[in-house]
Structures are given as structure tokens and as C-alpha cells.
Amino acid sequence: MIVDRMPLLERYLFGMTAKAFFxxxxxxxxxxxxTQALRELDLVTSQGQTLWIFLVVTGLSLPSLAVILAPVALFGxxxxxxxxxxGDSEIVTMSAAGVGPWRLLRPLLALSLLVALxxxxxxxxxxxxxxxxxRTQITQVRADVVANILREGQFTQIESGLVVHVRERRGGALLGIFVQDSRDPPQEIAYLAERGQIVEEGGSTFLVLENGSVQRREEAGKDPAIVxxxxxAFDLSPFTGAAEVTSYKPRERYTSELIRPDVSEAAYRSQPGRFRAELHERLVNPLYxxxxxxxxxxxxxxxxxxxxxxxxxxxxxIAAVAAVRIxxxxxxxxxxSTPYAVIxxxxxxxxxGLAALWLIFRGPSTATATAAPSALLPAARA
Incomplete structure (x- = not known):
């Protein structure tokens, strides 16, 4: 609707810039x-998730990217x-025909207001x-640890230093279980069991091992102690997210929660400045x-x-934009750290922006006088 109300000249400039922006x-x-998606390939390669989960997890980062990239793309x-x-002397011709800088600036400002919105x-x-x-999706991925360790004949890394292997799955039973836990070096623990099963009790998840042994090595070079x-029962709750209490970071809070934070909340008391900075960053982003x-x-x-x-x-x-953004x-x-930085x-x-406006409207450009050949004037006015 905004474009339809523009004169042809402004519509031409708006359309050309908008196409370049997109x-x-x-x-x-x-x-x-x-580049971010390549770092998340672990979801598919080692954690057994589907391509759809991979696309969802990586796609949820797009709004954060758009806020940073949209002003830069509009500038470019x-x-x-x-x-x-x-370069095509079109601005020279327009200026010689009496088109002022405001008429050229209007379609660009209209586009910038749409991008700001x-x-x-x-x-x-x-x-x-x-x-x-x-966060919900990642929690579900971590909670899918049961599906991960049920993959027969594969060594599955639940997290760094924890590897699980199941030889065979028969109904609800797991046969030939091997668990290696080296998360607390130099201590290494290996669990071997003939069979086992997943048990959920009291909101916690356990891998219950039967008829097996635990080999514990306290220091490198020493013989392991075998029990x-x-x-x-091997506790899997830390990897399923079942025992976690959700505490959202300031960036994950709704804007209304940042405007009226719960001052009694531990997260706010520990870092009130981050709540303040996050709120004003959201409000200032449309200005860029x-x-x-x-x-x-x-x-x-x-x-x-x-x-x-x-x-x-x-x-x-480019230098001015980089300086302003940085x-x-x-x-x-x-x-x-200081509320006075809001200024x-x-x-x-x-x-x-005000400095740029002053430069734009401070006076006629010296280039205008020598810009357009007189032969172009009739055509330009037409």
C-alpha cells in the first residue's frame, strides 16, 4: 500500500533497493x-536425530541472525x-530536473521504516x-538418550567422556551392555553387564544393570579395581533434563518480563544489569x-x-556504520555495569542519524552545477 501511493520515480528507487536488500x-x-549448521551436525551424526530436528534447531537461530544482519543488508x-x-548519471539527471534530495530520500526512508518494524x-x-x-527442543533431544542407547551394535557418546554400547535389544531388555565413564580424569570407570533395562522412578531415569562388574582406575598406569x-543402577537423569529446573536467561525472557522483572527472583538479583541491558538492546535495535x-x-x-x-x-x-554499530x-x-550507559x-x-541528515540538507551540492548536460534537461523534465 505504501508503494502504490509513491510517484513513479520513488517507486523505482524503492523497488530497486528492496530487491537488493532481500x-x-x-x-x-x-x-x-x-557455518552454524555445520557445528550442529553432531545432532544427526552422533546423537541419532532426524534431519527435521536438525533443521528445526538450526532454523530457530534465524531471528537472532536477522536482527543483526537486516540493518547491514539494508545499508549494503x-x-x-x-x-x-x-554511475548511470540518473541522480544527476533527476537533480537537474528539479528533484531535491528529499524526494530521493523518501523511498529509502520508507523501506528503512519497514525494516525497522x-x-x-x-x-x-x-x-x-x-x-x-x-531450549525446549534441546531438552527433548537430551531426553531422547533412551532412544540413543537402544541402538544396537553402536558406540553412542551421551556426552563428552561418557560412551554407551548395547550389543542387542530384545523386547524391553538390553543385552551385552558396556558403559565407559571418563568424565572425571584421571579416574576412569567401566561398567560391564550381561543385561539391563531403562527404569523411570520418581521423575528420574536409571539404567539398571544386572550381573556385571565395575572396573575403576584411579590413576593412569595402575591396575583397575574390579567389583x-x-x-x-546408573543414573541417567542429568542427561535427560528430567531433574532440571527451568531458569530462563535474560535473552530468553519475554519483553514484558524485562520491563517488570520479579525482583525477588534469584536470577534477577544475581545479574540485574543483564536484564537492563537486554531490554534496552531490544528497544534500540529498530533505530539502526x-x-x-x-x-x-x-x-x-x-x-x-x-x-x-x-x-x-x-x-x-562503511567506516561510519562500523563505528556506530561497534x-x-x-x-x-x-x-x-552502569545504568548511565543508556544515554x-x-x-x-x-x-x-541527525549528523547524516545535516550533511544531506546542509546545502546544494557543487556537483549539481556541472552535473547534467543541457541536452538532458528537456528529457529529464518530461
Missing amino acids: GVLAALTGVIWT ASLWALNRLN LVGLMSVWAIPESLRML VFQRY PVTFILIAFAAIGRPRTTRQNRATGVLAA GGLGATNLLV AVYGLPIAA
């Missing part, structure tokens, strides 16, 4: 997501669009929701798309001839 955002997200798209218009929605609602879903047993658009336009949005060097403006814009992250980290959290993007 292309850059898809490319950046794909690259970052691939706007630089590309403005540089292309300048998207970033705000992701920050305030989608990220905590996705992180909670991710024979008829029945032994608008700020980045203004910086890009201030750098290369004014008319330039093909003889004028645009590389300097592009590099200056400064914002630093201010957010500082907000954990810098909001002040950096706002001040950068």
Missing part, C-alpha cells in the same frame, strides 16, 4: 546459517542502489520466543536501519559526475 539479506543469512543494498544511480518485531517477540523453543555386582540508510545517503546520495570519485564516500559510509555494542555491554545506547544511533 538478495543481500538472503546471502548473508545463508552464509552465517551454514542502499549503497549499491545509490552508487548505481550515480521487522527488526523491532524480531527483537521484542520473535527472538525470545525462538530461544525458548530452542562384581548383581544389580546396579534508519540510521544506516541516512549514513549511506549522506555519503553518496547527492549528485556526482562520473569524474568524481565515489569510492571515498563509500569507504567513509560503539552501540560496547555501550550495551557497559550498560550491564550512549540510544545517543549513538540518534546522533549519527
Whole structure:
């Protein structure tokens, strides 16, 4: 609806920048997501989960990526669009026809406001929701340890230093069980049992071993101590998540919980600054798309001839955006320890945007006078 109300010129600039934005955002997200997905391949290769679980777990990180990448993608798209218009002398022609910088800036601002709305929605609602879903999914994966150790003839690593092997499954019984526990070096413990079964009791899960032995080695190089047993219960509850009490991190909290935190909660009392920093980070994120658009336009949005060097403006814009974003992250980290850093959290993007606006509207560009040949003027006005 916003696009339909725009004049043809503004619609052209809006459409070109929007297409570039979605292309850059898809490319950046794909690259970052691939690197994260490669680290989660353990879900499929060693923990026996399905490809669907793998895609769900890795896909739930996309909202967090989008909040960081969307302003950067918008900045890159706007630089590309403005540089292309300048390279083809389109901005020069528009300026010679009486098109002021405000008309060129309006479609870019409209796009930045839409992206800001998207970033705000992701920050305030989608990220905590996705992180909670991710925690639930990981808990279910860990709770699926029973399915993991029931795989016949395979050595399954439940966690680092704990390996389980089952020779055969017969009904509800497990035959030929081997468990190696080296989580507390230099101590190593090996459990061997003829048979066993999974038992759930009182909210806890146990691997009950029958007719076996425990070999315990306290130090490397010494002979192990061997104890024979008829029945032994190995506690699996720490790996199923059954005994865990859910305590959400500040990033996993709903925004309403950050605005009105429970001051009696132990998690809040131990780190109130992290709750404060997380809240203001969510609220300030929508400012960056608008700020980045203004910086890009201030750098290369004014008319330039093909003889004028645009590389300097592009590099200056990249440096300014990097400084603002890094400064914002630093201010957010500082907000954990001091509440006065909130001034810098909001002040950096706002001040950068106002400075860019001043550069845009400070006066006519000297390039305009020599920009367009007079032969282009009638066509431009037409």
C-alpha cells in the first residue's frame, strides 16, 4: 500500500533497493546459517536425530541472525542502489530536473521504516520466543538418550567422556551392555553387564544393570579395581533434563518480563544489569536501519559526475556504520555495569542519524552545477 501511493520515480528507487536488500539479506543469512549448521551436525551424526530436528534447531537461530544482519543488508543494498544511480548519471539527471534530495530520500526512508518494524518485531517477540523453543527442543533431544542407547551394535557418546554400547535389544531388555565413564580424569570407570533395562522412578531415569562388574582406575598406569555386582543402577537423569529446573536467561525472557522483572527472583538479583541491558538492546535495535540508510545517503546520495570519485564516500559510509554499530555494542555491554550507559545506547544511533541528515540538507551540492548536460534537461523534465 505504501508503494502504490509513491510517484513513479520513488517507486523505482524503492523497488530497486528492496530487491537488493532481500538478495543481500538472503546471502548473508545463508552464509552465517551454514557455518552454524555445520557445528550442529553432531545432532544427526552422533546423537541419532532426524534431519527435521536438525533443521528445526538450526532454523530457530534465524531471528537472532536477522536482527543483526537486516540493518547491514539494508545499508549494503542502499549503497549499491545509490552508487548505481550515480554511475548511470540518473541522480544527476533527476537533480537537474528539479528533484531535491528529499524526494530521493523518501523511498529509502520508507523501506528503512519497514525494516525497522521487522527488526523491532524480531527483537521484542520473535527472538525470545525462538530461544525458548530452542531450549525446549534441546531438552527433548537430551531426553531422547533412551532412544540413543537402544541402538544396537553402536558406540553412542551421551556426552563428552561418557560412551554407551548395547550389543542387542530384545523386547524391553538390553543385552551385552558396556558403559565407559571418563568424565572425571584421571579416574576412569567401566561398567560391564550381561543385561539391563531403562527404569523411570520418581521423575528420574536409571539404567539398571544386572550381573556385571565395575572396573575403576584411579590413576593412569595402575591396575583397575574390579567389583562384581548383581544389580546396579546408573543414573541417567542429568542427561535427560528430567531433574532440571527451568531458569530462563535474560535473552530468553519475554519483553514484558524485562520491563517488570520479579525482583525477588534469584536470577534477577544475581545479574540485574543483564536484564537492563537486554531490554534496552531490544528497544534500540529498530533505530539502526534508519540510521544506516541516512549514513549511506549522506555519503553518496547527492549528485556526482562520473569524474568524481565515489569510492571515498563509500569507504567513509562503511567506516561510519562500523563505528556506530561497534560503539552501540560496547555501550550495551557497559550498560550491564552502569545504568548511565543508556544515554550512549540510544545517543549513538540518534546522533549519527541527525549528523547524516545535516550533511544531506546542509546545502546544494557543487556537483549539481556541472552535473547534467543541457541536452538532458528537456528529457529529464518530461
